[in-house]
Amino acid sequence: MKPLTTIAIAMLITAIATTAALMADTLTTKITAKTGTIDLNLQTATWTCGNKKTTVTYTPTKTGNTYTIQINVNPPGQSSDSCTVYLTYKNTGTIPIKIYTTSSSGNTCTATPTTTGQIHPGYTGTVNVTISCTGTCTCTVTSTAKSWNQ
Amino acid sequence: MKKYQMYIFAVAVLLVAVATAFALWADALKIRLEVNTGNVDIEFTGVPRATEMHGTQQGEYEGKDVGSCTAEFTEVQDEEAAAAGLLPPSWNPSSANADKELKIVITNAYPGYQCKISDVNVKNVGTIPVKLLVKILDKNHNVIRPEQYNGGFVSYIDTDGDGCTELDVDYSSFFTLNGTQLHPGESQSFTVNLRLPTERQQCIAEQTTYTFYVVIIGYQWNEFP
Numbered sequence: 001m002k003p004l005t006t007i008a009i010a011m012l013i014t015a016i017a018t019t020a021a022l023m024a025d026t027l028t029t030k031i032t033a034k035t036g037t038i039d040l041n042l043q044t045a046t047w048t049c050g051n052k053k054t055t056v057t058y059t060p061t062k063t064g065n066t067y068t069i070q071i072n073v074n075p076p077g078q079s080s081d082s083c084t085v086y087l088t089y090k091n092t093g094t095i096p097i098k099i100y101t102t103s104s105s106g107n108t109c110t111a112t113p114t115t116t117g118q119i120h121p122g123y124t125g126t127v128n129v130t131i132s133c134t135g136t137c138t139c140t141v142t143s144t145a146k147s148w149n150q
Numbered sequence: 151m152k153k154y155q156m157y158i159f160a161v162a163v164l165l166v167a168v169a170t171a172f173a174l175w176a177d178a179l180k181i182r183l184e185v186n187t188g189n190v191d192i193e194f195t196g197v198p199r200a201t202e203m204h205g206t207q208q209g210e211y212e213g214k215d216v217g218s219c220t221a222e223f224t225e226v227q228d229e230e231a232a233a234a235g236l237l238p239p240s241w242n243p244s245s246a247n248a249d250k251e252l253k254i255v256i257t258n259a260y261p262g263y264q265c266k267i268s269d270v271n272v273k274n275v276g277t278i279p280v281k282l283l284v285k286i287l288d289k290n291h292n293v294i295r296p297e298q299y300n301g302g303f304v305s306y307i308d309t310d311g312d313g314c315t316e317l318d319v320d321y322s323s324f325f326t327l328n329g330t331q332l333h334p335g336e337s338q339s340f341t342v343n344l345r346l347p348t349e350r351q352q353c354i355a356e357q358t359t360y361t362f363y364v365v366i367i368g369y370q371w372n373e374f375p
Binding site: 023026 | 187189190192193204216233236237253255257262278324344355366369370
């Protein structure tokens with residue numbers, strides 16, 4: 001009986017050890033984070049000039065969250081004139097934005113404000129671009145939307 | 151008495167003697183071994199609370215209501231698959247099937263958005279002491295190793311495997327469960343602090359869903375790896 005008892009105890013210990021190795025339990029936390037969007041859309045571009053015969057044309061190009069707008073001002077007969085172009089942007093994203101605007105260098109082209117206030121989704125903001133020309137001139141304006149908290 | 155009757159009598163006596171001897175010689179001793187094992191079982195308890203933060207302040211930046219963050223206990227369909235790769239092949243997953251999981255959903259997030267989940271506990275509802283081990287898995291169930299700074303308070307993780315870390319999981323939150331021992335009936339609270347770091351905004355894409363898992367494994371205390 002003694003060898004049999006030894007074998008039985010050995011088998012029992014093995015069984016317990018095997019069972020112990022299997023004992024575990026898990027808890028899972030699943031986390032999903034969906035980001036919103038930053039986007040803007042040029043709604044309107046209007047202008048006023050000192051001379052009603054001055055012609056103004058503009059060409060907008062959009063890349064990502066940035067608009068690059070080339071504005072051409074052509075006063076009649078190579079005369080001098082000053083125009084203000086009103087660029088109205090709409091926040092078409094899902095989070096509040098601020099619009100950062102730069103203009104081509106030189107005193108003839110100035111954009112204000114360079115940073116708008118907060119524009120909430122669905123709302124609009126306007127950037128004024130003042131251009132002073134003698135003869136035909138071109139102004140390039142770049143407006144970029146960024147999250148309001150940056 | 152006739153001679154044949156004496157033979158019969160002698161044979162009968164012999165049979166009785168043999169039967170008696172056999173009964174003595176064939177006696178058996180039985181050992182009955184009965185082992186009742188305990189069980190390792192942990193579960194979430196508490197009522198999870200999601201709080202939006204900016205820095206150490208409650209609420210979103212400038213008090214706005216832009217993003218949202220929710221947390222609840224629910225059945226996560228693929229949680230067994232997520233955890234399976236972390237355990238020995240012979241592990242019996244049946245013990246975990248009935249557990250509710252913690253599901254955290256953040257929507258309309260942006261660089262700088264931060265959410266803290268609190269009032270959650272891990273409780274040992276089994277009969278054997280357990281030690282806890284925490285692992286972070288990406289959406290494909292691969293283990294993520296956080297990129298840690300400031301003593302772990304900032305721990306960036308890359309959940310989409312593009313080599314760019316887009317989320318910060320505060321190492322001082324659920325990682326504190328690592329190595330914690332819970333006796334039967336005991337529980338340990340923890341938090342989940344999640345942030346979309348502005349300093350890593352180049353890694354955060356718009357209109358994108360980032361998914362990852364935090365798996366808490368309860369091992370019987372003497373088998374903790």
